[in-house]
Amino acid sequence: MSGSSDRRAAATSGWIAFLFALAVAWTAGPAFAAADPQALANRQFIEAMQRIQAADTTFDSKEESRLLREAEQLLDAIVRxxxxxxxxxxxxxNQFIGDFDVFEFKNRVRALICNEPQATACFLYRIEMLLPPLEQPVTTPRWDWLSLAVAYxxxxxxxxxxxxxxxxxxxLRRGKVTDGAEQDLFVARALALTGQMDLALQITRSINDCSTRIYNLADIAEIAAWNGDPGLAGALAEEAKSHAAAKGCSWELGLVVQALLHAGREAEARTLFLNTVEQQFSRFRETRQDCCPAELAVAAADLNEVNLALGLLRAVQEDSPWTVPAVLGRLAGNGETALATAYLDQLQDPDQHAEVLAEFVAAALDRGDAAGAAENMARLQELARDPANRRPAVLVQLARAERRLHGDDRWRxxxxxxxxxxERSSAYVRRDIGAPLLAALVGIETGKPLLD
Structure with a gap:
């Protein structure tokens, strides 16, 4: 009797299950009938729009973020x-679908990273928005966007x-990125800084132009040194020296000196430097044309040839203002603080002044001079407090110095x-400030001046 009841119960249970499955199939019949890709994609698109509409009406930033992320996942799944x-x-x-702007939605989702406004990801997003947009197709060298790539x-x-x-x-491979010569304008350096050393060297060795070839070799040698590969750094320095000798690249010898220094070959670098300075100055005295390459002034500071460094700096700083913090910072790092500070006090440009002070803070810390670092930091803070100097270039140097001095996140x-x-600046400033912001951000995050 008990077994019969169990069988009857099992049969009844099976019948109920069958009826339930049939009911599900019946109610889902239209969906099965319309289960073609277009219908399913449309249904998923509508679900995504519903989430976006819900995100538009919430005051809760976390809920908005969740809804927009879900909508993004639904839309990505349609494509996949x-x-x-x-x-x-x-x-x-990126076509309009009705009044839905796909491109605008993608930017809105990307902007969600700025729910944490002091995060590095948010900084990169906002700096990218400052950069002049890329022309499509790419035909113009854009080192600002390549710097952004390195930052990412x-x-x-x-x-x-x-x-x-x-x-x-x-x-570049199609020969469409040119600037009047065989220049790659930062493509090889960007590749080397993102781990593509072999490809960077392949591009570099295909260029015969003295300036670009030796710039690239010197840059990649420096990157090799940063990466802890002195053998490669030395080989590239030798390659740069040999190419300069073979092609008569006299103007680029300051770069070769720096490459040799990065490879640890100081005696050889000093000999080449002194010979080059003598030749450059004698040519200047004879022709009264351009005195010297800016890189030679930086090499002089690296070698702590103080008088030569300052003399060369005076000759090149008007055309190459970037040399001022580079030279003075190196001299301060070598302990020549009095002369470097005296030179700094002659500067009028607050942006340049701020960058030199940030270099002085770093140089003092490298020398173990905590008092000197604090003194220069105080001068930089005073400069930045002036309402006329609340400029992006001044503030970003203050952030650099804060990171070096304190080692925590107050720089953010x-x-x-x-x-x-x-973002509040004029169009002229906005056009030019993106790259310095990127250089400072990458330098802060990595501890190396990768984009200087």
């Missing part, structure tokens, strides 16, 4: 799962970095102020 549908084509090509790489987004570099590399607040100031 239903690529043959018209809506997938519209999404992948070192911030943990190597795929995004590759996506920025790839069009420049492609245009100052860097945020620098980005805010840049």
């Amino acid at each position: 799962d239903y690529p043959e549908s018209p809506v997938a084509v519209q999404l992948i090509t 790489h070192h911030a943990g987004s190597p795929d995004k970095a590759k996506g920025i570099i790839a069009p420049f590399l492609g245009a 607040s100052t860097f945020l102020s620098a980005v805010n100031a840049a």
Whole structure:
């Protein structure tokens, strides 16, 4: 009797299950009937729009972020799962779908990273928005965007970095990125700074122009030294020296001196430097043309040839103002603080003044001079407190100095102020400030002046 009841119960249970499955199939019938990619893609698109509409009406930033991320996932799934549908084509090509702007939505989702306004990812996003947009197709050298690629790489987004570099590399290979000579303008350096050393050297060795070839070799030698590869640094320094001798590249010898120094070959670098200075000055006395390459002044400071460094700096600083902090910072690092400070006191430009003071802070710390670092930091803070100097270039140098002096995250607040100031600046300043912001940010994050 008990077994019969169990069988009857099992049969009844099975029948109920069958009826339930049939009911589910019946109610889902229209969906099965319409289970073609276009219908499924449209349904998923509508679900994404519903989440976006919900995000538009919430006051909770976390809820807005969650809804927009879910919408992004739904839209990405349409492209991935239903690529043959018209809506997938519209999404992948950034077309309007009704009044939905795909490109604007992507930027809105990207901007969610600024829910943490002092995060490095937010800084990079906002700096990218400051850069003049890329022309499509890429035909013009743009070292600001290549610097951005390096920044993304070192911030943990190597795929995004590759996506920025790839069009420049492609245009260079097709011979469309030129600047009046055989120049790659930072493509090789960007590749080397993102780990593509072999490709960077392949590009460099295909260029015969003295300036670009030796600049690239010297840069890649320096990167090799940063990467702890003195053998490669030495080989590239020797290659730069040999190419300069073979091609008569006298103007670039300051770069060769620096490359030799990066490789640890100081005696050889000093001999080449002194010979080059004698030749450059004698030519200047005879022709009264350009005195010397700016890089020679930097090499003089590296070698602590103080009088020569300051004399060369006076000759080149008007045309190459970047040499002022480079030379004075190196001299301060070598202990020549009195002469470097006296030279600094003659400067009128607050941006340049701030950069030199930031270099002095770093130099003092490297020498173990805590009092000197504090003194220069106080001068930099005083400069930045002047309302007339609340400029992005001044504030970003203060952020650099804060990072070196304190070693914590208080620099982020100052860097945020620098980005805010840049966004409020004139179009002229906005055009030029992106690269210095990137250089400072990468230098702070990595501890090396990768983009100087």
